[in-house]
Amino acid sequence: MLGASRRSLxxxxxxxxxxxxxxxxPSVSSPDFPNKVSESxxxxxxxxxxxxxxxxxxxxxxxxxxxxxxLRESITTNKRYESSAAAVDSADSSCEKFEYxxxxxxxxxxxxxxxxxxxxxxxxxxxxxxSDALDKLRYLSVTEPDLLRDGVDLDVRIQADKDNGxxxxxxxxxxxxxxxxxxxxxxxxxxxxxxxxxxxxxSQEAGKDSNLIGQFGVGFYxxxxxxxxxxxxxxxxxxxxxxxxxxxxxxxxxxxxxxxxPEKLLPRGTRLTLFLKNEDxxxxxxxxxxxxxxxxxxxVSFPIYTWQEKGHTKEVEVDEDPTEAKKEGDDGPTAEKQxxxxxxxxxxxxxxxxxxxxxIWLRNPKEVTTxxxxxxxxxxxxxxxxxxxxxxxxxxxxVEFRSILFxxxxxxxxxxxxxxxNIRLYVKRVFISDDFDGELFPRYLSFVKGVVDSNDLPLxxxxxxxxESRIVxxxxxxxxxxxxxxxxGISLSENREDYERFWENFGKFIKLGCIEDKxxxxxxxxxLRFFSNQSENEVISLDEYVENMKPEQKDIYYVAADSVxxxxxxxxxxxxxxxxxxxxxxxxxxxxxxxQNLKSYKEKNFVDISKxxxxxxxxxxxxxxxxxxxxxxxxxxxxKRLGDKVARVDISHRLSSSPCVLVSGKFGWSxxxxxxxxxxxxxxxxxxxxxRSRRVFEINPDHPIIKSLNVACEANPDDPEALRAVDVLFExxxxxxxxxxxxxxxxxGKIYEMMGTAFAGKWTSGSAEVEHSQPSPLPETQNNEASExxxxxxxxxxxxx
Numbered sequence: 106m107l108g109a110s111r112r113s114l115x116x117x118x119x120x121x122x123x124x125x126x127x128x129x130x131p132s133v134s135s136p137d138f139p140n141k142v143s144e145s146x147x148x149x150x151x152x153x154x155x156x157x158x159x160x161x162x163x164x165x166x167x168x169x170x171x172x173x174x175x176l177r178e179s180i181t182t183n184k185r186y187e188s189s190a191a192a193v194d195s196a197d198s199s200c201e202k203f204e205y206x207x208x209x210x211x212x213x214x215x216x217x218x219x220x221x222x223x224x225x226x227x228x229x230x231x232x233x234x235x236s237d238a239l240d241k242l243r244y245l246s247v248t249e250p251d252l253l254r255d256g257v258d259l260d261v262r263i264q265a266d267k268d269n270g271x272x273x274x275x276x277x278x279x280x281x282x283x284x285x286x287x288x289x290x291x292x293x294x295x296x297x298x299x300x301x302x303x304x305x306x307x308s309q310e311a312g313k314d315s316n317l318i319g320q321f322g323v324g325f326y327x328x329x330x331x332x333x334x335x336x337x338x339x340x341x342x343x344x345x346x347x348x349x350x351x352x353x354x355x356x357x358x359x360x361x362x363x364x365x366x367p368e369k370l371l372p373r374g375t376r377l378t379l380f381l382k383n384e385d386x387x388x389x390x391x392x393x394x395x396x397x398x399x400x401x402x403x404x405v406s407f408p409i410y411t412w413q414e415k416g417h418t419k420e421v422e423v424d425e426d427p428t429e430a431k432k433e434g435d436d437g438p439t440a441e442k443q444x445x446x447x448x449x450x451x452x453x454x455x456x457x458x459x460x461x462x463x464x465i466w467l468r469n470p471k472e473v474t475t476x477x478x479x480x481x482x483x484x485x486x487x488x489x490x491x492x493x494x495x496x497x498x499x500x501x502x503x504v505e506f507r508s509i510l511f512x513x514x515x516x517x518x519x520x521x522x523x524x525x526x527n528i529r530l531y532v533k534r535v536f537i538s539d540d541f542d543g544e545l546f547p548r549y550l551s552f553v554k555g556v557v558d559s560n561d562l563p564l565x566x567x568x569x570x571x572x573e574s575r576i577v578x579x580x581x582x583x584x585x586x587x588x589x590x591x592x593x594g595i596s597l598s599e600n601r602e603d604y605e606r607f608w609e610n611f612g613k614f615i616k617l618g619c620i621e622d623k624x625x626x627x628x629x630x631x632x633l634r635f636f637s638n639q640s641e642n643e644v645i646s647l648d649e650y651v652e653n654m655k656p657e658q659k660d661i662y663y664v665a666a667d668s669v670x671x672x673x674x675x676x677x678x679x680x681x682x683x684x685x686x687x688x689x690x691x692x693x694x695x696x697x698x699x700x701q702n703l704k705s706y707k708e709k710n711f712v713d714i715s716k717x718x719x720x721x722x723x724x725x726x727x728x729x730x731x732x733x734x735x736x737x738x739x740x741x742x743x744x745k746r747l748g749d750k751v752a753r754v755d756i757s758h759r760l761s762s763s764p765c766v767l768v769s770g771k772f773g774w775s776x777x778x779x780x781x782x783x784x785x786x787x788x789x790x791x792x793x794x795x796x797r798s799r800r801v802f803e804i805n806p807d808h809p810i811i812k813s814l815n816v817a818c819e820a821n822p823d824d825p826e827a828l829r830a831v832d833v834l835f836e837x838x839x840x841x842x843x844x845x846x847x848x849x850x851x852x853x854g855k856i857y858e859m860m861g862t863a864f865a866g867k868w869t870s871g872s873a874e875v876e877h878s879q880p881s882p883l884p885e886t887q888n889n890e891a892s893e894x895x896x897x898x899x900x901x902x903x904x905x906x
Contacts, residue, residue, distance in 0.1 A: 200362035203287060224385065227331050228263075228394065229401035230324035231274050231377060233535050235261045236405045238278025238375060242342075245279065252279075252342045255372040261405075262456060264412040265394045270386035272332075272394065277374040280341035283348045286361055290325065290337065290350050328377070329354045331385035338364055339375040347371060395459055404464040404534040410456040417453075420446045464534055466507045466558055470497040482511050485529070486554050490514040493607055496591040504579045510555035510588055512595065516610040525551045531558040545581055546588070549618035552611050553588050589628040596632060596646070608634045608644065612693075619699035630706050633699070636669050636690040638678060647706050653687055657722050660712040663689035665697040665777035666843060676763040676841055677714045680721060683761060688714060694781055715776060715842070716769045717801045719759055732756055732806050735815070740804070742818045746831045747802065757803030764808040765834055767842040770799030776843030783845070800844075802835065810834065833859060 239259045246252045257277040264273045281289065328335050337350040347370055352359035364370060381389055388394070395411045402409060423445040465473060465481050479491040492511040499507045517525075526539040528546060546553060561576050592615075596604045608615075618629045634644035639653070650661060662681060666672035672690040681688055691697050700711050712719070733756060740754040747754075752770060760766055769775050774782060782792070804811045814834075817827035836852040839845075846852050 200360055202358050202360050204358050224330045225388070225397055226401070227327040228272075228388075228397045229535060230327040232261060232263075232398065232402045232405060232409065234324055235274060235276035235278060235375070236402075236407055236535075238276050238280070239407045240278075242277075242279040242373075255342070257372050257374070258408075260408045260410060262410045262412070263394055263398065265389045265391045267386070267389045267391070270381040270383075270389045272379045272381065272389055274377040274379075275371075275374065277372075280344075280371075280374050281339040281348070282341045282344045283346070283361060285341070286337070286339065286348055286350050290352070290359070328379055331381050331388055332379040333382050334380040336378040336380075337375060338369060338371065338378070340364075340371040340373055342373050395457075398459045401536040403460050403536065404531065405460055406534060408458055409460045411459045412454060413457040415453055415455055415457070416450045418448050419451045421449055423447050464531075464556075464558070466497065466509045466556055467534075473497065478509070478511075481509075482554070485556070486511075486527070488513065492554075493603055494591050494595050496587050498587055500583050504559070504561055504576050504583075506557055506559040506561070506580060508555055508557045508584065508587070510553055510584070510591060512591060512607065513552060513554060513610075514606065516552065527551060527554040529556045530562075531556060532562045533560055534558060537562070544577055545584060547581075547585065547618070547622055549614045549621060550585065550588055552614055557584065585625065586628075589625070589632075592632060593628075604634075605644070613695060616693070616695040616699040619702050620695070623702070626703055630703055635663075635696065636672075636692065638673055638682060638688045638690070641669055641673060641690075650687060650689065651707055651709065654709075655684070655686060658686060659722065660710050661689065661706060662686060662712050662714050663691055663700060664714050665691040665775050667777065667780070668692055671843065675715070675843065676766045677759055677768070679761040679763065680759045681714065684721065684723075686721075691777070697775065697778060713769075713775060714759065716773070717755070717771055719768075721758060724758070729756070736804070736806055736811075739811075739815045739818045742822050743802065743804070743814075743831055746828055747835055750835065751800050751802040754802045754804065757805050760803070760805040760808075762808075763805060763838075763841065764810040765802065765804045765838045767835070767838045767844060768801050768803055770801065773799035779844065802838065829855065829859070 239261070242252060243259060259277055262275045264275075265271075266273075332354065334351070334353050338347060339350070340347040347364040349362050349364050350359060351362075369376075388397075391411060391413050395413065398409055398411060465477065475495075478495045478497070482488060482492050482495070483490075491514065493514050494512045496510045497508075499505075528541055529539045530537045530541070530545065545557065557580065559576070559580065562574070592607070595607055598604065612634065615629060615632050618625065619633070622629070630647055633647055635650075636642075636644055637650070647661070654661075664672055664675055664677055666675060669690055669692055672678075672692060678688055691700060704711060736756060740756070744751065744754045751767070757766060806812075806815075810830075814827060814830065817824055817830075821827065833852075833855050836846055836855070
């Protein structure tokens with residue numbers, strides 16, 4: 106298991122002077138290491154030397170024992186430093202003590218705090234090592250069939266002892282010889298898997314028949330995240346002996362001995378025993394182990410068994426109560442006695458298969474049915490409804506990975522800003538993480554669910570690696586593109602209800618993409634949907650709008666409001682409705698911002714009809730010139746009366762039935778945007794005042810009210826009634842255009858005053874006649890009866906008279 110894979114650590118240096126020598130007594134031979142010990146001419150034991158190259162490392166790692174000159178000398182001359190083993194006890198030749206070829210304490214601290222942020226990944230790393238050992242054995246057995254002579258099944262078995270806090274992991278893989286134990290486990294960041302793959306590549310047989318997971322040399326040491334002591338017992342089919350490696354977390358050395366207990370002998374493979382720390386003994390529960398295997402190693406290509414408690418029902422006899430037995434005996438000697446039984450659950454322990462060996466994404470998409478995709482989706486993401494769409498694909502070339510993406514049927518009750526666990530990242534079928542914040546998918550596509558399996562990422566991938574990896578950036582682009590293709594497929598489906606359901610659930614996400622992702626505007630725009638003045642009950646796409654455009658129409662018109670009812674009754678639409686031009690209704694708070702970020706679609710600009718300088722393409726310059734000359738004085742008079750409330754007063758080309766309208770400046774806020782900005786908690790009052798001053802007051806020269814004001818301006822511009830009419834006209838236009846008046850009470854007072862003036866004396870005579878014709882008061886009893894009779898209005902009384 107462990108000889109096949111070691112996770113690599115790029116900043117690891119093998120140190121020079123701390124390795125001690127194995128000093129065996131001259132009178133004691135070492136049968137365990139025949140290749141390590143030889144006799145000199147004088148009969149003294151000579152030791153074969155292990156060598157390593159010194160690598161330069163930062164002084165912050167604590168490697169302060171070397172001078173810079175030593176480092177330069179070792180690097181430039183490839184100087185090699187020697188170390189050898191020392192005996193633990195001269196009286197016991199089978200147990201030998203070795204020094205690590207690195208400062209293990211500092212490296213343990215680095216592993217815990219940098220490579221692994223979550224302790225539970227220790228099981229993922231060790232199971233991956235076991236899978237490597239099995240894969241390596243299977244690969245080598247093609248040319249060396251004798252390696253499988255023991256006939257043991259290729260699998261991984263994990264047993265947990267919660268009472269003693271011990272976890273045991275057993276694989277039937279390639280195992281290790283004594284020298285491989287020293288080389289692999291005695292050197293941190295030495296990877297047997299990486300070395301094996303390098304040999305395969307040199308022989309031009311790389312990777313096609315073998316898919317080894319671990320190449321990084323620190324995976325085994327993740328065991329010390331949770332364990333104080335680790336024992337590795339391993340048997341290689343190339344060796345007749347089984348060896349035991351033993352190390353502790355805070356020790357700078359380890360021991361290797363030959364296994365002599367017959368009950369602990371293995372036919373082949375490796376047994377890893379972890380003695381857990383007190384605070385981590387919760388990992389020794391069988392249920393916890395099973396959960397971790399299902400989460401991280403569900404799709405490892407070899408079966409993984411866990412030791413689980415099981416039970417079955419059983420009928421057992423129940424002892425009879427003596428009193429009841431005596432009573433039954435009195436009934437008569439001939440009565441048959443029936444034995445009483447009860448059902449109990451008998452518990453026992455047995456191995457249980459925990460993982461699935463064939464991930465669905467590794468299969469050919471043509472061979473996978475829709476039902477299988479739906480079942481995988483519901484099981485993986487705990488959903489109860491089938492997805493709207495799925496996409497199963499493989500990318501090759503610069504980066505190779507496999508993926509299955511899904512669009513959910515409904516939206517979870519979660520905010521757009523919240524992090525989701527919708528994308529599960531695997532590296533060579535081993536689960537790495539589902540805690541992403543924009544590394545694989547942008548925030549606006551966080552609703553997309555799926556799995557991604559890559560062979561190009563390291564197992565000990567971290568958030569920092571994901572953010573800086575060029576491979577991840579390439580994967581992100583391709584995943585986003587596939588997600589858009591999948592959503593576009595829903596929109597082009599014959600079943601229009603599918604996309605309506607998608608838009609209802611995830612439309613806000615697409616609009617957010619228009620705001621945040623300028624690079625994908627061309628992919629996002631066809632997915633947008635809006636109501637319009639010609640489609641008030643059903644949303645339409647921008648493609649449908651462009652198809653329905655008038656031949657002379659150059660732009661895409663839209664108006665923003667808080668509802669469809671407000672939008673269709675806005676005065677800005679009057680001329681456009683007469684011309685039968687379609688206008689999009691932006692009734693969602695995000696609509697207007699999204700459209701403003703798009704700017705155009707298929708070379709047609711988006712135009713807000715509530716802003717100044719609206720060009721409908723039917724201008725008559727001579728007629729406009731005459732109207733401006735006729736009403737120029739009136740416009741100046743109204744502007745003088747309104748003062749800083751408006752930027753200017755113009756003749757309107759968008760009105761037909763309304764006397765006036767208040768439009769926004771070209772670069773100012775629309776009425777809808779101003780309403781949204783007012784609602785912001787951290788809104789800027791200064792910006793609000795500036796944007797308010799950019800409003801333009803447009804008048805309709807064909808309306809009777811404007812014609813009357815034009816006459817009043819010519820006759821008596823200081824007439825209080827005329828000036829009051831201008832004020833009321835402006836305040837009314839403010840409301841009809843969607844703006845909020847600053848002083849609603851003042852406006853209502855002016856309206857009441859004008860109503861009082863208009864109604865003064867109009868119905869006074871009629872009211873007097875009604876009062877005069879009323880009969881004398883009735884007695885109390887008659888009055889009560891009259892109250893129950895039909896109420897007659899004054900007008901009806903006059904008609905009766």
